[in-house]
Amino acid sequence: DAGVIQSPRHEVTEMGQEVTLRCKPISGHNSLFWYRQTMMRGLELLIYFNNNVPIDDSGMPEDRFSAKMPNASFSTLKIQPSEPRDSAVYFCASSFRASPMNTEAFFGQGTRLTVV
């Protein structure tokens, strides 16, 4: 398996534009997490899905952020409209929740977003 795949790796956009980040989890994993990494707050959990269903989106900073998981192999994180303070690295991670000992999360390479 190629691991968790995120695209694009880098995104530079102008303030006010819509940005869509994509994630392909590891095949067979049933949990997917979106994180935002900033210098001040480290890795913030934005939202996570179990079996394609959003379970907790309380970490999503504002209504401008939305996430979907239409099927087990694809998820998107959308920011509309984007603002300069959204600039960060966004990570996607997936795991297979079978037992407490088998819940290691695997991370993608991240998308570095810059909003100018």
Place this chain on the structure above:
Amino acid sequence: ILNVEQSPQSLHVQEGDSTNFTCSFPSSNFYALHWYRWETAKSPEALFVMTLNGDEKKKGRISATLNTKEGYSYLYIKGSQPEDSATYLCAFRTGANNLFFGTGTRLTVIP
């Protein structure tokens, strides 16, 4: 969103020194505690998963302990080497299957 705290925030040690750092997490609704190693420009990689109070895990020179009743875990590195330089993250998982990370301890090992 649950609060996971790590200390210290950063640490410089000399090559060969042993070191340790702390992860504090809520003691209620505990499911699992993860430690990750995160090198610059790479993705976090899992080191340990611990689930039982009193668990101890070891991988080479790195080991970790877990106290779920008081809500803390320690990560130990014995005989630090320059290649151990990284940010060490802990993550707390509740029964709801979320995964909350601390802000990490950035370790620099000076040759």
